[in-house]
Each structure stands twice: as structure tokens, then as C-alpha cells.
Amino acid sequence: MPIITFANSKGGSGKTTSALLLACELANAKRVTIIDADPRHPLTTWATLPNKPKNLTVITNESEKTILDEIEAAAARDPFVIVDLEGTASRLTSYAISQSDLVLIPMKEQQQDALAAIEVVKEIHRDMKAVRREIPFAILFTQTKAAVKSRTARFVSKQFRDNQKFLTLNTEINERDAFAAIFAVGGAVGTLNPKEVNNLEAALANVNNFAAEVIDILRSTKAERKDVA
Numbered sequence: 001m002p003i004i005t006f007a008n009s010k011g012g013s014g015k016t017t018s019a020l021l022l023a024c025e026l027a028n029a030k031r032v033t034i035i036d037a038d039p040r041h042p043l044t045t046w047a048t049l050p051n052k053p054k055n056l057t058v059i060t061n062e063s064e065k066t067i068l069d070e071i072e073a074a075a076a077r078d079p080f081v082i083v084d085l086e087g088t089a090s091r092l093t094s095y096a097i098s099q100s101d102l103v104l105i106p107m108k109e110q111q112q113d114a115l116a117a118i119e120v121v122k123e124i125h126r127d128m129k130a131v132r133r134e135i136p137f138a139i140l141f142t143q144t145k146a147a148v149k150s151r152t153a154r155f156v157s158k159q160f161r162d163n164q165k166f167l168t169l170n171t172e173i174n175e176r177d178a179f180a181a182i183f184a185v186g187g188a189v190g191t192l193n194p195k196e197v198n199n200l201e202a203a204l205a206n207v208n209n210f211a212a213e214v215i216d217i218l219r220s221t222k223a224e225r226k227d228v229a
């Protein structure tokens, strides 16, 4: 029942897209609930489109008053719970983080995103103090260029990857036609028509690597918790 939360108060950092990619990939094998706590409810809208994976349930968050109950109910029912948060820091954000087995902080390779990501890390540390437990978290670079990166992108990425205080996922979510297309036509990357989307194979490999790395992190943090216990 791992609970994986996507948090970054910077709007447009890739939370909703990355949350859906992970949810659909995990849903190939296990039941998954996504809690849609983005106030624009993009995942609730996506769920009305065709080809939603059978294993995937989308719950629309009502308010900060209900988020803890929604997470608890989903975790009791399904092996994976994913929470897509709003693009502002709030009490709802802290509530969701407090329940998480892993917080993923999506960010673009840009300075403004970097500053926002650091704020999220500080917020997670405050939440850890409040609940008196470690909350694993990791940076996830999103919307990155699959080919040649700009000098700024390389600089921002290196600052995070060289920082031993953070875990940064090796896998990046590239900027890809397929990852925007699922919000327009519905379904998962795997149900897209290769004739209508550029480079679908690379997109499939990207989400596959992403989910595999998340599973690895969940396994290693679970093992660490057992060591401590």
C-alpha cells in the first residue's frame, strides 16, 4: 500500500503528468488509486476519456478536510495510492505529505523550479518533524530534452545530482508528444496509436524505467525502515 505523492508548489512543474504516467504503468500489474487534488481536476477529466486502465481508480479530492480519509480509504483498498497535489503550498499538501511513503518532487531544469523544489524539501522536513518520522523524498526532473540539453539545464541538473543530501532519480521524464497526448485522447502511453504519436517506443521505455526506479526506491526505503525497527 505505498502512498506516493507528487508535490511542488511551482505550477506546471509536471506533477499531474508524471503522476498519471506512473499510475498507468503500475496499473499494468496492480490496482492503483490516484487522488486528484489538483484544483483544476485534470485527472478527473482524463478519467472520462476512453481507454482508462481497468486497474486504475481516480478519486476527486473534495477538500483539505477529506484528504486524510481519502488516502486512508484508498490505501486500505489498493496496493498503490498516488496523490497529485495542487501547485501551491497548503495544509492539504502537508496532510498528504505526512501520509506518504515517498514524495516525488517534479521539476524542470530551470532556476525557478530549482528554488521551488528547495522550498518543498524544507516543507517535507517540517512535516517530518510534525509527524516524527522519516518521509522519503526524491527529485524528479521532468520535461527534459531527450537529445541535447541547454547549458542552463545541465547546470541546474548537476547542482541537484551532485547534492548528496537529496535523492535525485536517474530517470528523467522527457518532454514528449505522447505524454501530452494522453490528456487529449485518453488512455495510457501504451494505448496510443504509434501512427499518431511521435517516437512512442522511446516514451514507453521512459515510463517503464521511471516506474522501475520508483519501485526500487520504495523497496530500499522499506528495507531501511525494517533495519531501524
Ligand SMILES: Nc1ncnc2c1ncn2[C@@H]1O[C@H](COP(=O)(O)OP(=O)(O)OP(=O)(O)O)[C@@H](O)[C@H]1O
Binding pocket: 009, 010, 011, 012, 013, 014, 015, 016, 017, 018, 038, 085, 086, 087, 142, 143, 144, 173, 174, 175, 176, 177, 179, 180, 183
Ligand atoms: N513530460 C512532458 N512532456 C510533454 N508535455 C508535458 C510533460 N510534462 C508536462 N507537460 C505539459 O506541461 C503542462 C504542465 O504540466 P502538468 O499539468 O503535468 O504540471 P503540474 O505541475 O501538474 O501543474 P499545476 O501546478 O498547474 O497542477 C501541461 O500542459 C502538460 O501537458
Ligand SMILES: [Mg+2]
Binding pocket: 015, 016, 017, 038, 042, 084, 085, 086, 087
Ligand atoms: Mg497539476
